[in-house]
Amino acid sequence: MPMSVTVSNLPAAVSSAAGHSRPVGATTEPRWVRAVLIGVAVAFLGLFLLVPLLAVFVQAFEKGAPAFFRALWDPDSRSAVGLTLLTAAVTVPLSTIFGLVAAWAIGKFHFRGKNVLLTLIDLPFSVSPVIAGLIFVLIFSGTHGWLGPSLEHWGIKIIFAVPGIIIVTMFVTAPFVARELIPLMQAQGTEEEEAARVLGASGWQTFWRVTLPNVKWALLYGIILCNARAMGEFGAVSVVSGHIRGRTNTMPLHVECLYNGSGADSGPAAAFAVASLLAVLAMLTLVLKSYLEWKTARQLARAGDCPDSRPNESGTVALETTGRRDATEEKSP
């Protein structure tokens, strides 16, 4: 590719104006167009995303710091935090195990119907949260469900109780880890694992010492997104919880209860106090996500550099990084 070589050899002053190593002049916009576009993007994201985020914290402290802490220390708030932590503590490991197992089966083996299975794994993403709640009400509701009445006969309550909250959260979080791991494990191929097996490692050793270290950043990425959803899910949990304060209210549900003002110590300020905890969680998630994206991009680039690796069959866009393309171009003169 002689063209790109000449362009990248242009004086540094020219190429630095556009950032990266992109050629400028004929293939970029005039300075004023760039300024206007950046202005529009900043204004749009600022007004639409940053202003609401900021509002959460300002509203949380509207009645002063003592009221803020009083709202958080309220027994119902503490119980909501506890239930949210419990839900995440149960569902995140389960979704992680499912993701790892599914990624091993799909990423390391060839079989028919793989695309159908991938679609099924993604299914919870395309089901509305309210519908996700409804399907479990139809099964487990004590009065109308198929299994509910007999379970209740044995003293097991699922809807309007903690197990229901955990089951719907399992449903909505199921795809998170799997969909991060599958494309990466497909791209990495099986050569390293085969080498480990040939050298005498057991299947378990191969997984722990070869596969897992190769995907650790993507795994962490998936777990973090899964956790954010597990702690933040609202619609699906709302259907099955019954909103019993102090018992079946997770943090997002408690935010709703406080905001709608049912109770002595509630009102918007208290709702925003609890919401601010969730907003901090969201910001932490974003920071970790950006860091891990940088890490996984490097891991993917390395997977692409490996001369024996097969191209990614699912055609995931994330794989097509410039680093990888450059590497393949160098190899084919």
Next chain:
Amino acid sequence: MAISLTRRSVLPGFGLTMGFTLLYLSFLVLIPLGGLFVAAAAGSWEEFAEAVTSPRALASYRLTFGAALIGATVNAVFGFVVAWVLVRYSFPGRKILDAIVDLPFALPTAVSGIALTVVYGESGWLGRWLEPLGIQVVNAPLGVMVALTFIGLPFVVRTLQPALEDLDPEIEEAAASLGASRWQAFWRVIFPTVLPALLTGFALAFARALGEYGSVIFIAGTSQSTEITSLLMMIKILEPDLVGATAIAVTMLLASFVLLLLINVLQWWSRRYA
């Protein structure tokens, strides 16, 4: 590739992991979802048709689909600008801007909902400027559109970014060297190349908006004119009118499956022509 496509593998555990995957998916996703269709089929056709086509349900579809369409369109326009700026230009704060795009994914929808309601309320930071202009957002259909735009934005930006990054600079250079203006190069060369990705992002944002609940209900309020389909289903579940809720749920689920199919076709198209 054919050489490495061996049926037998030296790696162990296929049966076990595949079995577990199928079992987990069946019990958690497939059987419960299938149950919804069984429940819908168990009722009478008249009941089903009445629930799905009642004036209240029809009004909720109009609002939900209309607001989702407008939200996705706003996102397609501004999301394109955002993705373009993030991929092509370097400026202070670009990394932060890039990270903040995912906020609607990361922020629990209930928190987004109350935050938007306060910001666009009569005395809110943005609402107080809109109020004198006679623009009411909270407790109005416009609020539904605002919330659906908020939650759909990441889909458009994150689908467009890789497509813009993958653009080969050489085709733009070729266009320029053949005498195309920058505007012509954009409309005739760049835009058609990333159009499939833009449409995919649009469809993803639209699909997400159809099922959205948490971020909408606070800003939309409880009047009939702002009742989205998700809220109508929720009301029917609490009544409890499970037959009606199930009928509407099946209808919405089928709509989102059709969209999913469309998105897959779009992605296939974008892989083929991008």
